[in-house]
Amino acid sequence: MDSRTGLPVVGMVGGGQLARMTHQAAIALGQSLHVLAAAPDDGAALVAADVQYGDHTDLAALRTFAKSCDVVTFDHEHVPGEHIRALAADGVKVFPPADALLHAQDKRVMRERLGALGAPNPRWRPVAEPAELVDFGDEVGWPVVLKAARGGYDGRGVWVVDDAPQATELAATLLADGTPLIVEERVALRRELAVQVARSPFGQVAAYPVVETVQRDGICVEVLAPAPDLPEELALAAQQLAIDLATALGVVGLLAVELFQTDAGLVVNELAMRPHNSGHWTIEGARTSQFEQHLRAVLDYPMGDTSLTAPVVVMANVLGGEPGGISIDERLHHLFAAEPGAKVHLYGKQVRPGRKIGHVTVLGDDLDDVRARAARAARWLQEGRG
């Protein structure tokens, strides 16, 4: 409890853009997010009043940080489960709990649990020997998708493997490095979808509309809300799946379920338990942003209205472009002149090629128009041209 305001203190481990945008939401709720950042130039550390520095793998730092907070939550999934359990044993409220978060940290655990719950997995197998990978590929057909069971992120830790010789060599190298592996069939997908829910300790769950996520080189570049032309029964099935998973796994806070839409229905791709890139559109596009919703969930406040604020919402990620050209400040001028309705979110990051440095959101009535405007706005920031 913040004695100055009589309101609870939420602490977030990790000082990236998710913490930065959660701080914005906390301000409206009368709070000030406490942030455990790695460095003073972390996106959230640049803007928040209450910042401590420390490594998220350092239990002593986590314990010191937790002392100033009523609830501790996360900007990423990299805090070791044993540290989360140690904090909980200290009496700290930590959300999501370690037993839930494990399913976003370990793909093998996730696949096993989804299977046990009857949720739609692709065909998959753990890989402890190169031969197991070869057997799997021969069985389901090449290419297959090899994944690091732990530590992958944004396309890292994922390899498309074309044939047995490549499989043997790659698996041997990775296993020798101690990388735990699973392999999945390459799903014949029509497109990728995502659905977010928030769940409170009380057990209330609120689902956002299902969105389409558009990937390029394994990185999400665009989110279309709601997912265009999605049959209502599939949308409801996706929301129900996310609600059921959040409940079964004991998630508290946000759960993002990334899905493949196939001819046969939905397949779960990944889980994330935190505010997620597929939900940035909610800042302006939903009555309650995912960041406010995450705070409400971990504080056990009733969930906010998740409905859309416009018929069509498109979020485009802004990746750092090649060095040179006009400054980011000049780019903003041109973007605002071209698109007075584009909502810009910059994360305070140094520009590096391919690094997510911000996003833009455009709302409207016509998908093609809104999508073109969002792409143009992102292009101004990314490439310095419209």
Add this chain to the structure above:
Amino acid sequence: MDSRTGLPVVGMVGGGQLARMTHQAAIALGQSLHVLAAAPDDGAALVAADVQYGDHTDLAALRTFAKSCDVVTFDHEHVPGEHIRALAADGVKVFPPADALLHAQDKRVMRERLGALGAPNPRWRPVAEPAELVDFGDEVGWPVVLKAARGGYDGRGVWVVDDAPQATELAATLLADGTPLIVEERVALRRELAVQVARSPFGQVAAYPVVETVQRDGICVEVLAPAPDLPEELALAAQQLAIDLATALGVVGLLAVELFQTDAGLVVNELAMRPHNSGHWTIEGARTSQFEQHLRAVLDYPMGDTSLTAPVVVMANVLGGEPGGISIDERLHHLFAAEPGAKVHLYGKQVRPGRKIGHVTVLGDDLDDVRARAARAARWLQEGRG
């Protein structure tokens, strides 16, 4: 320029809720608002990373603060004009400029200038002697409205004077205290309106929809956007008036023009040159919030889209209630359960009876419904009941 981000630094003098909400908007633009606050428990000081402390009447403190900023602007109108001129003479970009801000600081100057511009004043007169007040009342009819030409705020510095004896006594007391006075006729008003515009140094002006402001005891309690049943020609006239005034006065940043709607048309009540309570609805209710728009204006970025995000937007202020009852945190629980779509903004202030501690905004299609929901949401926070 912030060397970490390549983006400009805006400094705001004053650490109240306007600076607090401007900081939220700054974060999205990749910035972090620099704040010159009076005390660590100021609303903005609780949440911003870059806070300096000092008095807004202390030129040395202002000069030190300005060194860290590309542009300096204000959360209130109390910075002395000579200090603003001194900063400008130092080469600091200060917006609005002293010559513009004077019209929001001195009601006599404002009335004279409005008269010279042909803008709609009520009948008014400066009061240097009690007899001048009595003569004016006898001439236009009692009661009349006596105002401190400088230093008034939120109903303070305004007195309704009923007759000549009261006028003589009150004016004598105030003049003896050195309070500069003007008197205005009490306008037979239908209701109060407000219109906000933002103007950039380049000269671009963007107008928001005209709103109705509902006052109780001289304090704004509710804002209805757009103003219900306002004939389009009056709405356009109000916007044009605000655009013309912003241009003629050389405003940079936001200008709020508070208006009386009378049977004969519009009359200017007050001017404010900063984000304003009559514009809080824009955070969710307009495509560009007044806080982002103010930043865009003082940075000479192109202005954002000012259009409404819903047919009806109602903002209700939350005033501190009597001490006792359930805590503010419990009140939030009940409010969120009752109104999942209400958007809450708490300013981090200690509760004192009658003090503005936050506001709530509700969006929808039906005025009566939205208004009732906003009032109920505010009542939960204010009185601990729905």
